[in-house]
Amino acid sequence: MKMPVLRLYTIAYLIFLYLPIMILPIFAFNNSTAVAFPLRGFTTQWFGAVWADAELRGALGNSLIVAAATSVLATAFGVFAARASTRYDFPGKGWLMGLIMLPMVLPEMIMAMALLVVLLALGVKLSLFTVILGHVLLCTPFAVAILTSAFQSLDRSLEEAAYDLGEGPFSTFRLVTLPLVAPGIMASMLICFTISIDEFILSNFLKSGEELLSTYIYSKLRFPKYVPNIMALGTILVCVSIALLTLAEFFRRRGVARSGGKDSGGFL
Amino acid sequence: MTPDQTMPKPTMIEFKEVHKYFGDFHALRGITATIRAGEFFSLLGPSGCGKTTLLRVIAGFEGISKGVVLIDGKDVAEVPANRRPTNMVFQSYAIFPHLSVAENVGFGLRKDRRTAGEKARAVDEALAMVGLVGFGKRAAHALSGGQRQRVALARALILKPKVLLLDEPLSALDKKLRENMQIELIKLQRQVGITFILVTHDQEEALVMSDRIAVMFDGEIAQLDDPETLYRLPKTRAVANFIGTMSFLPAKILSEGGGLLEVECPGFGRLTLDAERQVTGSASPTGATIGFRPETLTLLFDGQQPADRECMATVEEVVYYGDMTYYDVRLDGTNAVARLSMRNVFGRPVLDIGTRTRVAWSPGALVMFR
Numbered sequence: 003m004k005m006p007v008l009r010l011y012t013i014a015y016l017i018f019l020y021l022p023i024m025i026l027p028i029f030a031f032n033n034s035t036a037v038a039f040p041l042r043g044f045t046t047q048w049f050g051a052v053w054a055d056a057e058l059r060g061a062l063g064n065s066l067i068v069a070a071a072t073s074v075l076a077t078a079f080g081v082f083a084a085r086a087s088t089r090y091d092f093p094g095k096g097w098l099m100g101l102i103m104l105p106m107v108l109p110e111m112i113m114a115m116a117l118l119v120v121l122l123a124l125g126v127k128l129s130l131f132t133v134i135l136g137h138v139l140l141c142t143p144f145a146v147a148i149l150t151s152a153f154q155s156l157d158r159s160l161e162e163a164a165y166d167l168g169e170g171p172f173s174t175f176r177l178v179t180l181p182l183v184a185p186g187i188m189a190s191m192l193i194c195f196t197i198s199i200d201e202f203i204l205s206n207f208l209k210s211g212e213e214l215l216s217t218y219i220y221s222k223l224r225f226p227k228y229v230p231n232i233m234a235l236g237t238i239l240v241c242v243s244i245a246l247l248t249l250a251e252f253f254r255r256r257g258v259a260r261s262g263g264k265d266s267g268g269f270l
Numbered sequence: 271m272t273p274d275q276t277m278p279k280p281t282m283i284e285f286k287e288v289h290k291y292f293g294d295f296h297a298l299r300g301i302t303a304t305i306r307a308g309e310f311f312s313l314l315g316p317s318g319c320g321k322t323t324l325l326r327v328i329a330g331f332e333g334i335s336k337g338v339v340l341i342d343g344k345d346v347a348e349v350p351a352n353r354r355p356t357n358m359v360f361q362s363y364a365i366f367p368h369l370s371v372a373e374n375v376g377f378g379l380r381k382d383r384r385t386a387g388e389k390a391r392a393v394d395e396a397l398a399m400v401g402l403v404g405f406g407k408r409a410a411h412a413l414s415g416g417q418r419q420r421v422a423l424a425r426a427l428i429l430k431p432k433v434l435l436l437d438e439p440l441s442a443l444d445k446k447l448r449e450n451m452q453i454e455l456i457k458l459q460r461q462v463g464i465t466f467i468l469v470t471h472d473q474e475e476a477l478v479m480s481d482r483i484a485v486m487f488d489g490e491i492a493q494l495d496d497p498e499t500l501y502r503l504p505k506t507r508a509v510a511n512f513i514g515t516m517s518f519l520p521a522k523i524l525s526e527g528g529g530l531l532e533v534e535c536p537g538f539g540r541l542t543l544d545a546e547r548q549v550t551g552s553a554s555p556t557g558a559t560i561g562f563r564p565e566t567l568t569l570l571f572d573g574q575q576p577a578d579r580e581c582m583a584t585v586e587e588v589v590y591y592g593d594m595t596y597y598d599v600r601l602d603g604t605n606a607v608a609r610l611s612m613r614n615v616f617g618r619p620v621l622d623i624g625t626r627t628r629v630a631w632s633p634g635a636l637v638m639f640r
Contacts, residue, residue, distance in 0.1 A: 163364035167378035
């Protein structure tokens with residue numbers, strides 16, 4: 003290589019990024035409660051302990067409810083926003099799209115506090131519902147980003163052709179638009195699901211008594227005897243996240259290929 | 271059935287003072303024209319002249335700001351695109367990529383009351399009409415450009431529309447395929463007898479395919495005529511330049527009367543023109559202009575005698591095309607360069623730049639813009 007420095011830098015960079023994550027599975031299978039080298043021996047007992055933990059199962063259940071609801075709602079909003087922004091020009095479009103995308107770059111802390119203040123002022127009781135509200139706000143920009151790419155690669159004359167051949171606006175959407183952006187919708191739902199499962203700050207501010215996966219992990223991390231359980235849980239989450247994101251990218255690419263567009267890089 | 275030449279064809283589409291604004295942009299500026307039933311009609315013009323907008327107005331994809339559009343005698347202002355007796359072949363073909371060829375072609379039959387078997391037979395017939403027998407089961411996205419075009423045609427024609435709209439359907443094809451498809455489209459139009467309206471920026475394509483052509487500039491129809499009249503007697507210099515090539519020389523009208531004009535023109539001298547057959551346009555303040563097509567001038571070699579008259583010229587530029595050679599020549603007594611074309615004949619040399627040569631011409635082949 004002409005540039006060994008750049009190559010070394012890249013390798014060092016990747017190690018710095020991913021080594022901590024590699025630590026998770028290593029200690030998840032280590033036969034000791036202490037997170038320290040040298041490793042003692044191989045065990046799968048921590049995974050068993052994770053499975054046996056009723057409190058954790060409850061947190062997982064709550065997180066799944068929140069993530070499922072968030073992915074459906076955020077993606078539904080994303081479909082409307084993406085279609086409107088790719089098909090129509092209207093006054094204030096730039097500002098409106100900017101506002102929708104803002105939560106992507108806004109510090110979550112600020113969003114979480116602002117939401118909490120407003121909800122309390124309105125007298126809304128904190129619950130899983132309020133958590134879902136916060137997560138939808140956070141996930142919608144991601145959904146819009148993915149779905150905009152799906153709608154952009156859709157040739158506008160396809161919808162006109164369906165209309166020309168006698169279909170109305172709704173049947174055109176059902177017969178032509180929806181099948182062609184379906185991969186984008188799948189990708190959006192999967193990514194929103196992943197973001198929601200991971201989300202800590204908003205969850206912590208907006209939840210009431212019931213724990214979510216992320217808040218549960220945080221609350222247990224202080225107790226050394228739980229640490230290996232958390233390692234095992236973390237390992238599972240890493241694997242599931244990678245699987246979901248891979249699936250999402252697969253759907254997105256298939257969508258682009260299917261509608262005959264060029265791949266413009268997309269979201270991942 | 272043989273078409274009756276004496277009976278005028280009934281009107282299929284009528285535009286009355288049609289205007290269209292996009293914001294401040296005046297896209298259509300008072301279009302008034304009729305398109306007859308069963309004719310192959312072309313809208314020809316440079317990009318941005320409003321030809322595609324006019325086509326989309328017929329299809330119902332664009333509303334109009336002012337005026338009336340009648341299709342088959344009926345005002346279509348309130349009729350949406352999905353209920354008009356028109357179907358369109360899109361520039362991108364707009365083949366549904368997630369459906370098979372047969373599903374694409376049969377798309378418009380969804381609300382048809384016929385049985386599945388009858389619909390399948392209709393699809394097969396439509397595919398046969400465009401030469402795609404046995405392609406029904408193929409995936410649409412695996413087709414070549416020419417095949418997509420045929421699927422788009424079959425999909426539109428299966429609904430037996432009164433009018434088929436074609437938005438630059440051949441522009442994405444390479445030259446050879448395009449020329450073949452032109453001939454096929456003409457044959458297909460004669461076979462089905464449907465009114466075809468073609469949008470194109472390719473003057474050659476319009477001349478080859480159309481019964482009548484509307485040449486559009488800046489949202490207006492500059493001239494609406496059959497191809498031969500359009501080529502032989504264009505109404506303006508802009509039309510003459512857009513369709514084929516025309517050379518121009520300034521002229522002075524000496525006298526006028528009895529259907530004849532006496533004209534003086536450098537290069538050609540004094541000549542008489544037929545007012546009805548050779549003179550076009552309304553009187554212009556910038557003065558009259560004589561125009562002629564490249565094939566109306568001929569180089570004379572050695573002992574050749576002109577059929578009519580001859581003059582002297584100098585060769586300024588030579589462009590060799592294989593079967594043809596184009597010469598830019600300067601006629602003696604003029605400052606303007608005139609283009610002439612010669613069919614290359616075996617044994618006859620291609621002249622060099624600077625050669626002095628005799629040129630045959632005929633007053634009857636000239637036109638004059640007043």
